[in-house]
Amino acid sequence: MAENELATPPLGTFGYDPAPESSTIARLRESYGLFIGGDFSDAASHEQFATLNPATGAPLASVAQANASDVDRAVAAARHAYDTVWSTMSGSERAKYLFRIARIIQERARELAVVETLDNGKPIRESRDIDIPLAAAHFFYYAGWADKLEHAGYGSSPRPVGVAGQIIPWNFPLLMAAWKLAPALAAGNTCVLKPAETTPLSALVLAEILQQAELPPGVVNIVTGDGAVGAALVDHPGVDKIAFTGSTEVGRLIQRRVASSAKHLTLELGGKGANIVFDDAPIDEMIEGIIDGIFFNQGHVCCAGSRLLVQETIADEVLRRLVRRVEQLRVGDPLDKNTDVGAINSAAQLARIHELANAGEAEGATRYASSCVLPENGFWFAPTIFANVSSSHRIAREEIFGPVLSVLTFRTPDEAVAKANDTNYGLACGVWSEKGSRTLWVAERLRAGVIWANTYNRFDPTSPFGGVRESGFGREGGRHGLEAYLDV
Amino acid sequence: MSERLDVRKTYKLVINGAFVRSESGRSYEVRHAAGDFWANVAQGSRKDLRDAVRAARAAQAAWWKATAYNRGQVLFRLAEMAEARRDELAAHVAAAEGVDAPSAASSVARGIDRIVWYAGWTDKVAQVLGGANPVAGPFFNFSLPVPSGVIGVLAPQDSSFEGFVDTVLAPLATGNAVVAVTSERRPTPALLLAEMSVTSDLPAGVLNVVSGLTGELGPTLASHEDVDGIDLEGAGEHHDELAASAADSIKRVRRASAGDYAESSTSRLRSFVETSTVWHTIGR
Numbered sequence: 001m002a003e004n005e006l007a008t009p010p011l012g013t014f015g016y017d018p019a020p021e022s023s024t025i026a027r028l029r030e031s032y033g034l035f036i037g038g039d040f041s042d043a044a045s046h047e048q049f050a051t052l053n054p055a056t057g058a059p060l061a062s063v064a065q066a067n068a069s070d071v072d073r074a075v076a077a078a079r080h081a082y083d084t085v086w087s088t089m090s091g092s093e094r095a096k097y098l099f100r101i102a103r104i105i106q107e108r109a110r111e112l113a114v115v116e117t118l119d120n121g122k123p124i125r126e127s128r129d130i131d132i133p134l135a136a137a138h139f140f141y142y143a144g145w146a147d148k149l150e151h152a153g154y155g156s157s158p159r160p161v162g163v164a165g166q167i168i169p170w171n172f173p174l175l176m177a178a179w180k181l182a183p184a185l186a187a188g189n190t191c192v193l194k195p196a197e198t199t200p201l202s203a204l205v206l207a208e209i210l211q212q213a214e215l216p217p218g219v220v221n222i223v224t225g226d227g228a229v230g231a232a233l234v235d236h237p238g239v240d241k242i243a244f245t246g247s248t249e250v251g252r253l254i255q256r257r258v259a260s261s262a263k264h265l266t267l268e269l270g271g272k273g274a275n276i277v278f279d280d281a282p283i284d285e286m287i288e289g290i291i292d293g294i295f296f297n298q299g300h301v302c303c304a305g306s307r308l309l310v311q312e313t314i315a316d317e318v319l320r321r322l323v324r325r326v327e328q329l330r331v332g333d334p335l336d337k338n339t340d341v342g343a344i345n346s347a348a349q350l351a352r353i354h355e356l357a358n359a360g361e362a363e364g365a366t367r368y369a370s371s372c373v374l375p376e377n378g379f380w381f382a383p384t385i386f387a388n389v390s391s392s393h394r395i396a397r398e399e400i401f402g403p404v405l406s407v408l409t410f411r412t413p414d415e416a417v418a419k420a421n422d423t424n425y426g427l428a429c430g431v432w433s434e435k436g437s438r439t440l441w442v443a444e445r446l447r448a449g450v451i452w453a454n455t456y457n458r459f460d461p462t463s464p465f466g467g468v469r470e471s472g473f474g475r476e477g478g479r480h481g482l483e484a485y486l487d488v
Numbered sequence: 489m490s491e492r493l494d495v496r497k498t499y500k501l502v503i504n505g506a507f508v509r510s511e512s513g514r515s516y517e518v519r520h521a522a523g524d525f526w527a528n529v530a531q532g533s534r535k536d537l538r539d540a541v542r543a544a545r546a547a548q549a550a551w552w553k554a555t556a557y558n559r560g561q562v563l564f565r566l567a568e569m570a571e572a573r574r575d576e577l578a579a580h581v582a583a584a585e586g587v588d589a590p591s592a593a594s595s596v597a598r599g600i601d602r603i604v605w606y607a608g609w610t611d612k613v614a615q616v617l618g619g620a621n622p623v624a625g626p627f628f629n630f631s632l633p634v635p636s637g638v639i640g641v642l643a644p645q646d647s648s649f650e651g652f653v654d655t656v657l658a659p660l661a662t663g664n665a666v667v668a669v670t671s672e673r674r675p676t677p678a679l680l681l682a683e684m685s686v687t688s689d690l691p692a693g694v695l696n697v698v699s700g701l702t703g704e705l706g707p708t709l710a711s712h713e714d715v716d717g718i719d720l721e722g723a724g725e726h727h728d729e730l731a732a733s734a735a736d737s738i739k740r741v742r743r744a745s746a747g748d749y750a751e752s753s754t755s756r757l758r759s760f761v762e763t764s765t766v767w768h769t770i771g772r
Contacts, residue, residue, distance in 0.1 A: 255738065256736075259729075259732035259735060260731070449765065452766075452767045453768040453769065454768065458623070460623035462623055462624075463623050463765055468636070468762045472738060473762075479619070483758070
């Protein structure tokens, strides 16, 4: 197709009027306590901290800062609920609680989407269409497993592990809570969930949902605060299992800390996903897939397609189209229904993205950034593409966790596979080609837990997700996701 | 008493399909459970282990890319080799473990049957541990168990043959390459099986077996960056520090278990596989 047929109209010739969702739908309270034993209560220290709207920098609500004694209380509540209620309840009864939770998430979906977007900074289009519906779907899916565990392939009478300590990140707050809680509860465990420090609110709304569902007190407990809360949970002798999603650096520390205990452990860690593009791929779909692969959720995605490996024959055209497409992304108010790219979740994350992007330039890569006007307040980073990246550059090796794409090239399938695997990570990869046999050949050789062919960043409760090598171990989703919460 | 003097055997390591003395030149004395001298066995060094890991890494891809049917045939062949040398294995087990002849013979029989069990698993794990996932969208989505890669095994200290078979055959059956450290005081049954593996069409480097001091070799295996997983069954007093050291490269760790080496469970098979999930679009 000729260049001029695809040219963007000059800026200002057309546009969208603002279409903001109302923040009042969130019905946020001024302050939230810890959710322990079925009720909200103050932290032992009575300390609170503010959670911010990253799009404005303004505080949204005040949240309890737990300490080790609060964690102890939460674990005791979980143990009591495990011993007295949850481990003795039939699977079919547990299933009905999970169905209730799924239904109430659907009923309160709009509210949850707004809460998520306010606290996280992600576009409302994503929280509304992806995060919240998928969270509900996870509870639906695992509800159905609760009374069928003996058919899951782990023996005729698989036992739960006990009390699960679950530590989740800030990039998909409610969805990660669902990924952790749904299989754990279906398998008969009780839980202590520790949301990320910067995004506690949707988990606290979920706590209200658990109350509405009349989930027995103590089956799920939610302790908010900083990393010290997670550490107290990891070290607690009453916890039988730790499930962690976050950075490889912290995952390594956790694996060390549980080494001298009998705790079960699953880790879902960082990634540096390669999106491999062959010259026979359908180019329009592929460009959209690359854009979605890296700019979805501001690139705050462990499986983001942050390394584009493009076949040399089409490298120039792909880069030209990508640069033009990035210019068309709408960056701004996350509550606006037309926004494509929202706010960076925190000042700390923004600093990290700046540091790595600057390193990319310093090491000689060519930087193309969207010329969009960024809001004055809050945390923002313009969608950015680096060309002329080599495998040794920091932006090709380190997880940026932001809207920054590194473009590398290859000539042969062998070289593509070698470059894709040239990382200690192994979470996800993409392959774009119309030739099925080649796609499968490449997929067989990629060291990654998830491979998307002619698509990217797809998630489903039935589909196992998780990494190999330093991207962690254990799976979430699907039948495989049960194994993480069964003593098998 | 025979008039003829025995021809004694030198017990060597098996690294990359070759019988080697330790590069360190060291050996150590192994005794009967009753206390008499039994053999001088090569005392593997950290360098031997690193060589073994390199051999395993080089061999793993081809072992995995062989058909599952072929891998099953090769492992079944190993059982055939062991079957032919049952008496010899039993004599070693009796000497090493201090059990009577009938107990040793049945232990060896169970071990050989276990090899057959794992040989039969090679072309079934994908169906039992994998499957199609009914995602909500126009995609064909399937999950396959793929090997973790190079697995270090600290074989059980007590069960010199059965325990060795169970810990080593499970990762082999799922397509991994293995670097195994034998029982420190009871190494010879494992070294005999290693010999047999060399004549069983098992490609060189897929199974490497090193005898030596667990306390010396364990830390190297646990901390080696190119080892993807470790079975700590025989780690003994070093267990927890090795588990901690394995965290540096996010290794898959199988902790010491109750020691049932004939259990009808997929637990060991699941310890060193990764679930790889592929989404492919469906369209006209």
